[in-house]
Amino acid sequence: MADQVGIADIETAAARIAGGVVRTPTVPSPGLSAALGAPVLLKLEHLQRAGSFKPRGVLAKLASLTDAERAAGVVAVSGGNHGLAVAEVAGAARVDAVVVMPRTAPARSVAAARAAGADVRLTSDIAAAFAQAGELRRAGRTLVHPFDDPVIVAAQGTVGLELARDAVALGEPPTDVLVSIGGGALISGVATAVHALLPGIRVWGVEPVGAEAMSAALAAGGPTPVAISSAITTLSAPSASQLTYDHVRALVHEVLVVDDAAAYRGTLTLAEHAGIWAEPAAGCLVPAARRIVERHPDARLALVVCGANADVADVVRAAAQP
Structure with missing residues (x-):
């Protein structure tokens, strides 16, 4: 794992991109906390330029x-x-x-x-x-690879760096951080950062059914091609990379899988209870969070709201499907 990213790489990336990206906030969500039955922080990366962490x-x-x-x-x-x-x-x-x-x-x-x-x-x-x-x-x-590049992973890790520092400043450090997985750069970087700053934290990945590249890699012992059938195209990598697989295997507690319909309903839950518009790639965190709270009733959650690029009509239509 010669290319594994460390906290020093993420801090270097933070200095490199400072002023070129939005320093997005981390905020408590009373509405979503009530809906999930656990304290919830939201890292609002959907407010980033171009509408996502990318x-x-x-x-x-x-x-x-x-x-x-x-x-x-x-x-x-x-x-x-x-x-x-x-x-x-x-x-x-x-x-x-x-x-x-x-x-x-x-x-x-x-x-x-x-x-x-x-x-x-x-x-x-x-x-x-x-x-x-x-x-x-x-x-x-x-x-410019979306995930198979240590430079990319380190820069995406600045999301976790900001989240962890903000959570400590708020006096609400989470026990569990949830991150959506496409190719795995975001979760690789976030997991590296939060483990360095918040020892003992659990990091959970979330994938949609039909785009389970990381779950397949973990089951196979390494990256393997997967057939894509999920409608959530922003999470539809045809395979994880060795780089992201190594990070997830070492740093992520578990990868949960949810179906597309639950992800679309999660998007509406974020709108109704948190007052934010997010894409289904972020909506998938909501059903996953419910499962985590069932397993760990004392959990304090942090959700990385990764993007906002979704059409309202498309989400409403998809969420209505049985």
Whole structure:
């Protein structure tokens, strides 16, 4: 595990991206606490620029490039949020960007990435998107990988650094932190940070049924391809990476799996009880939190609200499905 990220890497990343991202708040949620029957803190990363945590990693990665690499341009593959972040950050930095997305990516993310100046290319599925991004990398572009990069993991870990420091300042350190998993960069970085600052904490990952890349990796003893059937495209990585698998295996208490319908209902619960609009990638934390409270009635929870890029009509329609 030569590439495993440490707290010093995360602190370095925090200094590197300072001023380029929003320092999002961590707040208690009385409404969600009442609904779940346990104290709840929310890390409001859905307020980040581009509507998700992703710009942290992208900004750190672009800052690490040489002049020649910046001139050659970058390429990214994404189910939505990562591509949007690459488009916005690269556009602001005047770096040419190609973003490859599956056709199932949210239309709003595709449109926003194009509006930010990226060359957005659509493929049949996420596996084909990764394949095309690989071709563009071999042609000379730098790949801004959504999760298989220590620079990205360290920068996403700044979410956990802020959460832990804010929780201590509030006098409400959690016993359990919940983080959604796509490819695993966010949970890898957050788990590294909170374990360093809040000893004894439990970190839980959450995946949707039909996008269980990390659960499959843990069961197989290493990254393995999975078939994607979940409608939650922002969590639909076709495989974990060795980097993220190693972090999760070492630092995450357990990965819970919830179905899409429960995730969409969780989004509505966050709206109704916490007064925030989040995407289903964050909504999936709510049913997982209920299960944790059932197991640990004295739990104090912290939920990382990872993004807000979801259409209201789509969520309401999906939540109504039996």
